[in-house]
Amino acid sequence: MLDERKAAILRAVVEEYIETAQPVGSSRLVHSAHLQVSPATVRNELAVLERDGYLVQPHTSAGRVPTDKGYRFFVDQLTPKGRLEAAQRQAVADFFSRTHDAVEQMLHDTTRLLSGVTDLAAVVVAPGHEVATIRSVQLVALGHRLALLVVVLSNGVVEKRGVELDEGTGDDRVAGASAHLAGHLVGQQMSTLPEIPPTGDRATDDLVTDAVARLREGHDAEPDQVFVGGASRMAAAFDAVETVRQVLDILEQQYVVVTLLRDVLDRGLSVAIGSEVGHESLAECSVVVAPYEVEGEPAGTIGVVGPTRMKYPQALAAVALVGRRLGERLSEG
Amino acid sequence: MLDERKAAILRAVVEEYIETAQPVGSSRLVHSAHLQVSPATVRNELAVLERDGYLVQPHTSAGRVPTDKGYRFFVDQLTPKGRLEAAQRQAVADFFSRTHDAVEQMLHDTTRLLSGVTDLAAVVVAPGHEVATIRSVQLVALGHRLALLVVVLSNGVVEKRGVELDEGTGDDRVAGASAHLAGHLVGQQMSTLPEIPPTGDRATDDLVTDAVARLREGHDAEPDQVFVGGASRMAAAFDAVETVRQVLDILEQQYVVVTLLRDVLDRGLSVAIGSEVGHESLAECSVVVAPYEVEGEPAGTIGVVGPTRMKYPQALAAVALVGRRLGERLSEG
DNA sequence: CGTTGGCACTCGGTACAATCGAGTGCCAGA
DNA sequence: TCTGGCACTCGATTGTACCGAGTGCCAACG
Numbered sequence: 001m002l003d004e005r006k007a008a009i010l011r012a013v014v015e016e017y018i019e020t021a022q023p024v025g026s027s028r029l030v031h032s033a034h035l036q037v038s039p040a041t042v043r044n045e046l047a048v049l050e051r052d053g054y055l056v057q058p059h060t061s062a063g064r065v066p067t068d069k070g071y072r073f074f075v076d077q078l079t080p081k082g083r084l085e086a087a088q089r090q091a092v093a094d095f096f097s098r099t100h101d102a103v104e105q106m107l108h109d110t111t112r113l114l115s116g117v118t119d120l121a122a123v124v125v126a127p128g129h130e131v132a133t134i135r136s137v138q139l140v141a142l143g144h145r146l147a148l149l150v151v152v153l154s155n156g157v158v159e160k161r162g163v164e165l166d167e168g169t170g171d172d173r174v175a176g177a178s179a180h181l182a183g184h185l186v187g188q189q190m191s192t193l194p195e196i197p198p199t200g201d202r203a204t205d206d207l208v209t210d211a212v213a214r215l216r217e218g219h220d221a222e223p224d225q226v227f228v229g230g231a232s233r234m235a236a237a238f239d240a241v242e243t244v245r246q247v248l249d250i251l252e253q254q255y256v257v258v259t260l261l262r263d264v265l266d267r268g269l270s271v272a273i274g275s276e277v278g279h280e281s282l283a284e285c286s287v288v289v290a291p292y293e294v295e296g297e298p299a300g301t302i303g304v305v306g307p308t309r310m311k312y313p314q315a316l317a318a319v320a321l322v323g324r325r326l327g328e329r330l331s332e333g
Numbered sequence: 334m335l336d337e338r339k340a341a342i343l344r345a346v347v348e349e350y351i352e353t354a355q356p357v358g359s360s361r362l363v364h365s366a367h368l369q370v371s372p373a374t375v376r377n378e379l380a381v382l383e384r385d386g387y388l389v390q391p392h393t394s395a396g397r398v399p400t401d402k403g404y405r406f407f408v409d410q411l412t413p414k415g416r417l418e419a420a421q422r423q424a425v426a427d428f429f430s431r432t433h434d435a436v437e438q439m440l441h442d443t444t445r446l447l448s449g450v451t452d453l454a455a456v457v458v459a460p461g462h463e464v465a466t467i468r469s470v471q472l473v474a475l476g477h478r479l480a481l482l483v484v485v486l487s488n489g490v491v492e493k494r495g496v497e498l499d500e501g502t503g504d505d506r507v508a509g510a511s512a513h514l515a516g517h518l519v520g521q522q523m524s525t526l527p528e529i530p531p532t533g534d535r536a537t538d539d540l541v542t543d544a545v546a547r548l549r550e551g552h553d554a555e556p557d558q559v560f561v562g563g564a565s566r567m568a569a570a571f572d573a574v575e576t577v578r579q580v581l582d583i584l585e586q587q588y589v590v591v592t593l594l595r596d597v598l599d600r601g602l603s604v605a606i607g608s609e610v611g612h613e614s615l616a617e618c619s620v621v622v623a624p625y626e627v628e629g630e631p632a633g634t635i636g637v638v639g640p641t642r643m644k645y646p647q648a649l650a651a652v653a654l655v656g657r658r659l660g661e662r663l664s665e666g
Numbered sequence: 667c668g669t670t671g672g673c674a675c676t677c678g679g680t681a682c683a684a685t686c687g688a689g690t691g692c693c694a695g696a
Numbered sequence: 697t698c699t700g701g702c703a704c705t706c707g708a709t710t711g712t713a714c715c716g717a718g719t720g721c722c723a724a725c726g
């Protein structure tokens with residue numbers, strides 16, 4: 001464990017580096033932090049901190065830069081309860097009092113909000129459908145060969161699936177199947193779809209079976225829907241265009257993003273730093289995540305992605321706040 | 334007008350610059366293109382082309398780089414009928430034979446396809462709802478205060494709108510309103526919603542009016558839905574991170590993207606080059622667009638965004654091909 | 667007259683040396 | 697244990713020289 005002075009110095013290094021992005025040296029340190037010791041003393045402490053793996057020197061004769069371990073200690077032990085500035089709290093409040101769109105649109109806008117507040121890229125994973133119950137089921141004929149299965153869930157999400165029709169399936173058959181489906185599915189949960197008893201009519205039953213199958217497979221296979229916003233802000237934080245490319249590439253792969261966030265949460269973390277993120281291309285990134293709850297149940301995930309030298313206190317506070325409000329907002333609807 | 338040799342030289346400069354991203358000089362030119370003249374002659378021609386605004390020198394003693402006007406001439410006069418490589422034609426064919434998802438998912442995947450084929454950022458604007466007719470209308474109660482209006486259109490798109498309920502509106506009222514709405518709206522076009530006659534029941538009528546109003550306002554106000562993919566590929570094409578940031582910023586603003594594409598098409602163009610794009614931040618970008626048709630009617634737009642030194646023939650061919658196939662695919666459904 | 671070879675010139679890029687300065691490690695003394 | 701002093705390191709900056717790709721111009725040539 002670090003004694004008090006080492007901790008104070010480490011904290012000062014991290015804060016200074018986050019601010020300036022420049023390696024920070026002993027003399028700068030005594031000025032910025034109000035340490036009552038000489039640069040020489042600080043140098044000794046820095047040497048120890050480096051030996052213990054909290055800091056590194058990019059080269060001899062340069063100041064120190066925090067390692068992932070350094071950031072980790074900072075986040076775990078040193079992070080002051082982050083308070084957002086009033087303006088940003090206001091922005092969040094305004095957003096949630098104003099927004100009245102459909103779920104998807106709102107989640108998308110939420111990424112923009114969170115990104116605006118933190119100046120980082122933001123990610124929102126839509127509520128899973130495990131707990132949602134089915135409010136309405138309808139089968140609508142589109143063409144002669146295609147029908148659309150539309151399912152409205154209690155959380156406001158609308159699921160749809162294309163269902164192919166056998167040649168010459170009449171509108172009445174479709175309507176019959178629709179009614180039969182509605183009768184047996186409304187009120188059920190997406191995760192536990194019941195078997196549906198046959199009607200006796202062969203063509204109708206085929207259609208019903210087909211529709212339920214499509215619904216099941218969609219529910220199993222599809223990863224949760226994910227929204228990303230503010231990628232351009234993230235770009236500003238790096239100076240190598242190759243780094244930006246790699247991060248963008250990750251953010252575009254919805255499946256990867258979802259797994260990534262889940263992994264972090266599963267490890268019981270709310271912050272993953274650099275190598276902890278577990279993704280080669282994100283070695284220079286940190287991820288801050290929080291689950292959000294709808295009606296008391298864990299529903300989805302929200303988070304930000306940025307450089308390891310992000311402002312952790314603010315990011316943590318913002319993610320927590322927006323997550324909570326988002327949950328509340330979704331619980332109302 | 335440019336004589337034949339000047340045109341050949343201009344074409345060679347453009348092609349060479351697109352290939353190498355290096356200013357190209359007279360001697361390199363005689364080698365790469367098979368011109369039967371000396372470098373000195375080429376220099377004279379280059380000087381003229383520069384005077385006429387087709388080329389610029391980054392500095393004295395450097396080779397020439399095409400201007401927007403140079404690219405424009407190249408695209409208009411010199412572009413060979415672009416043929417995609419077999420592998421890419423195959424990729425497109427595979428994609429459309431494989432995809433069976435809901436419209437939105439497919440459009441999103443289409444951006445990935447187009448981006449993969451062209452190595453540029455891709456954009457797809459969803460079909461507008463002007464021509465779509467309503468296939469199904471349903472009002473579903475979600476909470477005690479909120480209902481969801483779900484409208485299925487003939488093109489497979491599902492529109493949804495939250496509708497607030499007066500305190501104590503019973504499920505039967507909602508069902509009544511739902512049936513009434515369905516009776517009068519199914520078969521109509523989104524762009525010309527009829528007035529709905531009153532039922533006589535005050536609360537039901539209020540609900541119906543409210544729902545139709547939400548539907549109208551959504552249709553007027555909402556910009557067309559737009560999907561963007563492959564932003565990371567675009568990032569690789571620029572070497573200034575600030576440029577990348579600006580382009581990303583634009584691509585994230587759905588409204589801006591839609592207007593941009595529409596503007597280009599309205600000017601009768603299929604390519605907008607640099608300043609022609611009409612957007613400060615996209616001064617170093619070109620945009621290739623094509624409308625696509627569903628059942629013979631113009632429905633949406635598809636395009637790519639990349640550096641002005643993109644491979645125009647391939648980009649044009651790819652956008653045209655994917656646009657056509659997409660239209661066909663959507664017409665089937 | 668268009669084309670060409672020759673030539674002086676320009677200027678960005680690279681290589682190299684000198685210098686600067688922020689920062690270090692170490693040590694002797696308070 | 698802390699501190700001031702000091703020699704040392706090494707990236708960054710500046711200056712100089714030089715190379716070479718490329719140019720414009722011009723006189724000569726077919």
